[in-house]
Amino acid sequence: MQKSLHINPGKCTGCLQCEMACSYENEGLFNPAKSRIKVFTFHHEGRFVPYTCTQCDEAWCMQACPVDAIVVNAATGSKDVLDSVCVGCKVCTIACPFGTVNYNVDTGKVIKCDLCGGDPKCAEACPTEAITYIDAGATGLERMRNWAAKTDTAKHTSS
Amino acid sequence: MAWTKKILRVNLTEGKIQAEPLNMEWAREYLGQRGLATRYLVEEIDPRCDPLGPDNKLIMATGPLTGTTASTGGRYSVITKSPLTGTVACSNSGGFIGAEMKNAGWDMIIFEGKSPSPVYLYLEDERAELLPAEDLWGKSVWATDELIHKKHQDPLIRIAAVGRSAEAGCLYACIVNDLHRAAGRSGVGTVMASKNLKAVAVRGTRGVGNIKDPTRFMKVTAEQKQVLAENAVTGQGLPSYGTQVLMNVINEVGALPTRNARDVQFEDANKISGEAMHEPRKSDGKPNLTTNAACFGCTIACGRISTVDQGHFTVKNKPEYWGNSGGLEYEAAWAMGTDTGVGDLDAVTYVNFLCNEDGMDPISFGATVAAAMELYEMGVIDKETTGGLELKFGSADALARAAELVARGEGFGKELGLGSRRLCEKYGHPDLSMSVKGQEFPAYDPRGIQGMGLTYATSNRGACHLRSYTVSSEILGIPEKTDPLVSEGKAALVKAFQDATAAVDSSGLCVFTTFAWTLENIAPQIDAACDGEWTTDTLVEVGERIWNLERDFNLAAGLTGADDNLPKRLLKEAAKTGPAKGKVAELDRMLPEYYELRGWTPEGAVTPEIRERFGLPSQG
Numbered sequence: 001m002q003k004s005l006h007i008n009p010g011k012c013t014g015c016l017q018c019e020m021a022c023s024y025e026n027e028g029l030f031n032p033a034k035s036r037i038k039v040f041t042f043h044h045e046g047r048f049v050p051y052t053c054t055q056c057d058e059a060w061c062m063q064a065c066p067v068d069a070i071v072v073n074a075a076t077g078s079k080d081v082l083d084s085v086c087v088g089c090k091v092c093t094i095a096c097p098f099g100t101v102n103y104n105v106d107t108g109k110v111i112k113c114d115l116c117g118g119d120p121k122c123a124e125a126c127p128t129e130a131i132t133y134i135d136a137g138a139t140g141l142e143r144m145r146n147w148a149a150k151t152d153t154a155k156h157t158s159s
Numbered sequence: 160m161a162w163t164k165k166i167l168r169v170n171l172t173e174g175k176i177q178a179e180p181l182n183m184e185w186a187r188e189y190l191g192q193r194g195l196a197t198r199y200l201v202e203e204i205d206p207r208c209d210p211l212g213p214d215n216k217l218i219m220a221t222g223p224l225t226g227t228t229a230s231t232g233g234r235y236s237v238i239t240k241s242p243l244t245g246t247v248a249c250s251n252s253g254g255f256i257g258a259e260m261k262n263a264g265w266d267m268i269i270f271e272g273k274s275p276s277p278v279y280l281y282l283e284d285e286r287a288e289l290l291p292a293e294d295l296w297g298k299s300v301w302a303t304d305e306l307i308h309k310k311h312q313d314p315l316i317r318i319a320a321v322g323r324s325a326e327a328g329c330l331y332a333c334i335v336n337d338l339h340r341a342a343g344r345s346g347v348g349t350v351m352a353s354k355n356l357k358a359v360a361v362r363g364t365r366g367v368g369n370i371k372d373p374t375r376f377m378k379v380t381a382e383q384k385q386v387l388a389e390n391a392v393t394g395q396g397l398p399s400y401g402t403q404v405l406m407n408v409i410n411e412v413g414a415l416p417t418r419n420a421r422d423v424q425f426e427d428a429n430k431i432s433g434e435a436m437h438e439p440r441k442s443d444g445k446p447n448l449t450t451n452a453a454c455f456g457c458t459i460a461c462g463r464i465s466t467v468d469q470g471h472f473t474v475k476n477k478p479e480y481w482g483n484s485g486g487l488e489y490e491a492a493w494a495m496g497t498d499t500g501v502g503d504l505d506a507v508t509y510v511n512f513l514c515n516e517d518g519m520d521p522i523s524f525g526a527t528v529a530a531a532m533e534l535y536e537m538g539v540i541d542k543e544t545t546g547g548l549e550l551k552f553g554s555a556d557a558l559a560r561a562a563e564l565v566a567r568g569e570g571f572g573k574e575l576g577l578g579s580r581r582l583c584e585k586y587g588h589p590d591l592s593m594s595v596k597g598q599e600f601p602a603y604d605p606r607g608i609q610g611m612g613l614t615y616a617t618s619n620r621g622a623c624h625l626r627s628y629t630v631s632s633e634i635l636g637i638p639e640k641t642d643p644l645v646s647e648g649k650a651a652l653v654k655a656f657q658d659a660t661a662a663v664d665s666s667g668l669c670v671f672t673t674f675a676w677t678l679e680n681i682a683p684q685i686d687a688a689c690d691g692e693w694t695t696d697t698l699v700e701v702g703e704r705i706w707n708l709e710r711d712f713n714l715a716a717g718l719t720g721a722d723d724n725l726p727k728r729l730l731k732e733a734a735k736t737g738p739a740k741g742k743v744a745e746l747d748r749m750l751p752e753y754y755e756l757r758g759w760t761p762e763g764a765v766t767p768e769i770r771e772r773f774g775l776p777s778q779g
Contacts, residue, residue: 013398013460015453016255020228023366024377030227031262031366033315043338044482046449046464125228127384127458 002077004136005113005120007050011130014039014048021125025116034104036113037122037131050131052122053100053113055079061112064095077136078115086110161223161369161688162186163266167287169280171354172213172272176287181266186223187691188774190698193249194665194705196220196238196267198776200247201708203269206715206778210242210346211353213273219260219319219359220268222667223689226261226367226455229380230387231669233258233455241345242353243330243523243578244596244621246713250333250347251625251664252319253454253462254340259317262363274355279307279320283362292357299323299516299566300335307360320358321348322517327568329576331523331598339485339515340454340462345598345620348518376687383680384458390675392635397461397671398451402489403433405602405630406497412634412643413737414607415493416600418500418552419529420593420726423604423734427502431492435504436463442470447504449483459671463487465508473509473559485515490624493602494525499532499558506555510562517566523578526599528561530579530591539586546570590727596621596718605729605746607739608633610641610649613749616723617653619709625670627656637674644738646745650752658702665705704773707757711765715778720763723750 019035027034037052059079062070069085070092072078081101088108092101101112113120115133123133135141164181182199189195196218208214217239224232235257241248260268263284270280277292295303300322307318317337325332325348332348333341342348370376387393396404409415410428417425429435436448445466452462465486467474474480487508495514496507514521528550534540535550542549548564548571550557564572574582579592579599593600598621605612610629615622624630629652633643641652659678663670666685678695686693729744754761758769770777 013451013453013457013462015457015460016455017228017458020456024228027366028373029366029368031364032258033262033364034366043484046452046466046483048450048452127230127388128460 002136003118003133004055004077004139005052005115005123006132006134006139008130008132009047009049011128012039012048012050013128014041015127017125017127018050018122018131021121025121026111034111036100036111050122051100053079054098055113055115060095060097061092061101064091066091073114073117076115076118078113080114081110081112083107083109161227161371162191163261163264163367163369165265166267166269167265167282168269168271169287169289170272171270171274171278171289171356174274174289176289188701189705190662190665190685190701191222191266192220192225192234192236192665192667193238193251194661194701194708196236197247197249197705197708197712199267199269200238200240201712201776201778203271204240206240206712207717208240210240210245210350213354215240215350217270217347217350217354217356218267221257221261221266222665224684225667226258227370227380227667227688228377228456229668229684229688230384230458231454231456231672232667233457234667234669235260236664237334237342237347239347239350240716241347241620242349243346244598245716246596246620246718247709248345248347248620249664250342250344251670252334252336252340252342253457253669254337255455256317256319256336256359256361257667258367258455259361259363261367262365263361264363264365268359270354270356273353277355277357279356279358279360281311281360284365295357296326297323300518301338301516303358304338307358311360313362316360316362318358318360320518321352322519323567324517324519324565324576325349325352327573327576329519329565329568330578330581331520331576333518333520335515335518341515341518341520343520344522344623370688371690372687376684379683379687383676383684386680387458387672387675392637392674393459393672397459397674400433400436401451401461401463401486403436403463403487403492405489406432406492407434408634409603412607413734413739414604414643415497416593416602416604417497419498419526419533419591420604420728421533422736423607423739424737425497425500425502428497430502431487431496431504431507433489436465436486440468442468447508448486454669457669461671467509467512468505471505471509472556473506480509480512484512487511490601491521491525494522494599495528495558497602498525498529500552501555501558502553503555506559510558513562513566519562519565522601523599524562524565524575526593527575527579527582528558530583530593531561531575532557533591534583534586534588539588544571593726593728594622595725596722598622603630604734604739605725605744606734606742607737608643609646609745609749610643610652612725612729612744612746613649613653613753616725616746616750617657617753619706619713625660627653627660628670629653629656631674635674638677644742646748650749650756653749653753654756657706658699660702661705662698662702665701704775707765707769707773708775711770711775711778714764720754723763
């Protein structure tokens with residue numbers, strides 16, 4: 001089964017555990033500034049929204065890369081940056097419509113979410129299940145279930 | 160390890176900034192944050208210095224676990240000498256700036272001297288500079304935050320700032336960070352403003368590492384997060400209701416100081432409680448509470464994000480207050496609601512917004528308004544004194560206007576800004592100030608929770624609930640239940656809580672974890688992260704060392720055992736209603752035993768033996 005990250009901003013408290021887990025996995029340090037997932041705070045609305053790469057099928061970043069440094073991971077479907085090939089031209093950061101590919105000034109390469117090879121640490125670290133890693137073909141399942149629970153069929157059939 | 164081992168020293172008088180290595184010998188003795196910064200303060204200032212003069216220093220300090228994945232590991236503290244109490248001040252804050260400082264590569268920032276003109280510190284990793292802040296002076300915290308973000312064109316900067324109240328000399332001004340978290344008590348913001356330092360703006364991209372045993376650290380922090388999640392208080396009560404879960408509980412047990420502690424129960428407690436914050440309003444169908452929110456790394460998320468009803472008289476025609484912002488915590492709701500007799504959730508929330516916007520400690524502010532209301536109702540002060548304010552208990556209008564005046568340092572707000580002790584002394588009724596060492600006590604009445612009487616009397620920063628939160632044991636039964644109406648055994652309880660809390664406050668973790676964690680849960684996390692061996696015993700010893708260091712500073716500053724006292728009202732006027740009816744605070748039964756347990760003289764002085772045992776420096 002192919003899985004994907006599923007984000008439910010309504011459950012996010014803005015604690016940044018995801019950013020720490022991501023940076024620790026990828027950089028070996030707790031460093032939100034180098035996280036591939038970012039939590040945005042909309043203060044006046046009282047909302048927190050985690051945001052990261054959704055692993056587009058026809059990925060703009062991959063298509064734009066002039067040196068083929070971004071490749072599909074066959075196991076997870078993620079689009080991964082090959083550090084040994086990336087030349088740091090940043091064309092992918094322009095091509096990505098969502099801003100989820102970013103340049104790392106310390107390494108001269110770009111960084112993006114690679115689903116941690118199929119075991120995304122952000123989802124594991126999230127204390128409220130605002131970030132989950134679930135069946136890519138049924139990310140709406142929980143929402144459907146919640147609505148399904150509200151349908152009042154019992155009442156109709158018994159009357 | 161876990162420390163960055165670097166401190167930044169900022170001489171404001173000369174505009175000179177330099178990096179220094181952290182004193183690692185002290186780090187092993189005092190851990191970090193509260194303890195370690197107090198050690199620096201003791202070394203570097205004269206305890207008798209004028210708190211608002213250039214000789215006082217102001218230290219912003221993180222703990223070794225600040226900026227790590229340990230749950231709640233985002234705390235920082237501000238340590239200085241307090242202008243409100245004349246004691247050591249240590250105010251702890253969450254939000255995000257502590258972790259940002261650590262990410263920029265610094266354990267601590269020491270500010271000394273006084274800048275000739277308003278400045279703010281801009282810190283981006285190794286780059287640190289003092290920038291002019293003339294344009295920010297006279298602005299609120301919120302306006303300052305917006306202007307600094309705009310100027311640097313960087314939304315990721317974290318900012319701590321003082322508001323107009325601090326500039327005007329309000330003695331209980333906070334340092335507010337991330338818009339609505341605060342190093343709240345004892346006037347640490349007043350000290351910052353006295354140095355012409357308007358704000359500290361930080362951007363850290365270096366990350367936090369240096370973990371002694373990373374594999375063990377990841378494992379043990381994950382296990383302990385699970386403990387928090389499965390605990391009823393940290394897993395359910397605090398996320399749902401915040402600290403406001405306590406309003407109805409403390410009212411029930413008859414320990415809710417009401418109308419300047421004339422009463423111990425409030426008839427309108429349920430209107431301003433955590434439960435009330437969930438109730439949809441009639442006007443727009445929305446509840447006061449929009450969502451809960453976490454500080455950096457916190458898996459509890461007790462923070463409140465709230466709105467005020469747009470039609471409420473306090474914000475009508477003021478759209479700048481219609482959005483979401485930091486909502487009511489229990490102590491704030493108590494001080495500005497219960498203690499003033501105001502059972503109006505919107506009014507109290509609005510006043511809470513003002514406290515964040517211009518940096519006032521809501522506990523001291525609310526309790527000072529309560530004292531002023533009593534003076535007003537007694538006829539000691541009148542409309543002429545207050546500039547037209549009808550300071551009657553229960554008046555939401557008077558509360559809101561008082562907050563506006565203190566926030567801006569205008570009119571009678573200047574007097575209210577000096578705190579209840581100075582106000583009540585000025586008008587000839589010092590006994591009506593509900594304070595210890597000049598700092599107002601918070602939301603627990605010692606007549607109904609005896610341990611809190613000793614807690615307030617002996618707290619090293621003046622009356623405070625966070626120095627030994629025996630409410631945990633006496634009301635909630637954590638870690639074990641004791642009878643709140645009995646003073647026997649409380650001396651030992653208070654000492655144990657004081658020592659453990661001093662260690663937690665020095666680690667980078669939040670004291671709220673201790674609803675679920677004991678030092679048994681905390682020590683392994685510190686031990687996995689930090690050089691050396693950190694056991695429960697080590698932490699208790701560190702905590703006791705810190706407590707004695709703070710005490711010794713206060714004694715050198717001129718305080719004595721006679722200052723370990725409570726307002727006469729708590730000692731003489733019995734509780735009128737509820738389970739504690741007929742009780743007074745039995746301080747005299749606890750204090751001598753407490754001194755003995757501490758190994759101090761019967762007068763409350765730290766002995767040479769204690770100094771030697773803990774390796775304390777000589778002071779004064």
